Amino acid sequence: MSPLISVDNFLALCGQSKPFLLDASALLPGETSSPAELFAQGHIIGSQYFDIELFSDPQSLLPHTVPSAGRFASLMGQMGISDKDCIVFYDQGNVASACRAWWLATLFGHANAHILHGGLPEWRARNLPVTNAPTPAFAPVSYLSHTTYKRVVGLGDMQAIVASASRPILDARSEARFYGQAPEPRPGVASGHMPGARNLPYKNVLDTNGLFLPAEKLKAIFQDLGVSEPDSAVTTCGSGMTAAVLTVALQAAGLGAGALYDGSWAEWGSTPGVPVTTERAP
Incomplete structure (x- = not known):
């Protein structure tokens, strides 16, 4: 099954349930803008910023390597996300970071994970609303990871x-x-x-x-x-x-x-x- 979900299908999904929308934008070599600052300037309403560097192994000398299952579960739970929730990743345009976030989630057994096809550029091209208002924090929940080695x-x-x-x-x-x-x-x-x-x-x-x-x-x-x-x-x-x-x-x-x-x-x-x-x- 494809992990990609179109904007239309995402909007239909929102009418049936409340998926967690996560902006997973990160820098690739040669890029200089701050994804977190760009998120603050404009993001899809209700989305949270998924910091790939935070969701990485802090002890590794290599860039953004896989964190421990416990670290991933703790950070997801702090965002109010359980392992049973529907999550949809998007990015601000480089495609790769949303894909990395999706892969990371599926690595830890999150079955109901998707990627918004086209990300924020496709969303904006459809003249759909964005906001610079902070998303209210969600209450922490328990997250149980199941590593798929x-x-x-x-x-x-x-x-x-x-x-x-x-x-x-x-x-x-x-x-x-x-x-x-x-x-x-x-x-x-x-x-x-x-x-x-x-x-x-x-x-x-x-x-x-x-x-x-x-x-x-x-x-x-x-x-x-x-x-x-x-x-x-x-x-x-x-x-x-x-x-x-x-x-x-x-x-x-x-x-x-x-x-x-x-x-x-x-x-x-x-x-x-x-x-x-x-x-x-x-």
Whole structure:
């Protein structure tokens, strides 16, 4: 089932129940605006700001890595959200952050989680209302997490996958970064890619308006890259953010979300001894 919910379907859902709407906007490399400040200036009425940096492991040296199940559950509960509630993520335009938030929620077993297709830009394009008024705080509730470990892989898992070529690996970074023709934005990180990985820049699964391509087109793209079995693909990128765009696209294409390499290239490219290549696949 696709995690994407159209604006029309979201409005219909609001008429039947009261989903929690969460602006999960976060910065990608090269961006300088403050998502939290932009949220304060204008957001969908009733939404809360979902700070991905807060929903990350504070002890990790890598960017916005997965938090503990207890931390995730505590923060969700403080926002008044239980594990049974319907949640809908959106972002202010970069697509990736809402996808990362959705993946994070599903990793911890939140079944009723969705992404507002097109996010705030699509909402504004429909001339629907936004506000700069603070959303009243919700009363804290209990949240019970259920970690779905198959949705995430770590460094050791990734080393085994690369060595055995046992699963298709999809890298969402730009072609120039993938082939080592452009430097990585993070210092001390090698250029190139994992042997056997296939390059699929995340923008290639989106149309010119930032909306996901139709399911049949997505499926054809993934099949051309060797993804044929459900839940077989592993997605990766620079820091685990845009990889989630491919994860969502896989799910929308009916191929299952597979797994996401949380450390992504920020970890792989800074780990001594792991294989790195800049060669093009035959």
